[in-house]
Amino acid sequence: MNKENLIDLLINGTKLYTIENIIFNFSITVILAFFIYLVYKKTNSSVVYSQNFNLTIVMIALISSLVMMLIGNNLAISLGMVGALSIVRFRAAIKEPRDIAFLFWAIAIGLASGSGAFLIAIIGSIIIAIVLFLFSKTAYSSYSYLLIIKGNNLKCECIQDVLRNYKIPNKMCMKNTSLDSTELTYEMTLKQVNKDNLIEHFFTIKDITEVHIVSYNGEVSG
Incomplete structure (x- = not known):
């Protein structure tokens, strides 16, 4: 893949999923998921830091990307996926609202990368990270x-x-x-x-x- 093709993929996304495009989609997802991993670790203000939860964020981003590539524009597959997810019961309790936001961030990254919207995923992640770092510096300055x-x-x-x-x-x-x-x-x-x-x-x-x-x-x- 030359430089021109790489820029075209980042801007226009992938239309047909060849092996090369699938690997590229997952590569972008891995990079952005690792970025989220670092942001979560650096901005974590809880007394206990959960390594397992942070790894789960990375997995969710990759799984969301895979799901998005599977669905594509296929209505039948999308309806089947909704039906499959509707019967899954999640028992894990998430105490921190901030952790839920990170899960949504990971899902959004996976969906964007899986659909080829790489620029949206990259720019959006940078903006979210900047906001998090700004607020983490001032959030609990009064009583720490x-x-x-x-x-x-x-x-x-x-x-x-x-x-x-x-x-x-x-x-x-x-x-x-x-x-x-x-x-x-x-x-x-x-x-x-x-x-x-x-x-x-x-x-x-x-x-x-x-x-x-x-x-x-x-x-x-x-």
Whole structure:
């Protein structure tokens, strides 16, 4: 395939699926799927990063491309595909709305590459990635950590005094109390504060038994 044919394929797409065109379609899909893979990994703000889910995104892009090439302009195959998908039940629960968006992105890449709309897939992916990187820089700049403190009959005033002493912006988002123990959860920003020093300071309060500082992605359940 010479340079002129490559440019023509990128602009006009593939009309007939020869072995060469099929390989080219899958090659573009693999490149874009790997691009999505890297974007997901770099912009992931969750405490736990799922390698399996990220690999699933790549697989979905490739499968979508294959499905699109199979369907083409054939109405009978497209109806059969809809019928086959309608009886499939997906049991996996996706907790992060962001992950659903990445799945749709992978499907869109597969459909675009499978139908030969390479420029749309490439330009669209670049724009989406730029938007994601811009928002990932500012999304959780206000409260980026969770402070979880456990102890016996804790008083909120003692915790607030320590946080004020370190000039840490904070907001209490949860308090669990039983007969002999208390658990407090705070959202807070740590910019130039040493976490070890902060934890040691909390342990000087005699009623505190546990202190945890956890990276925070913007949501608290409970």
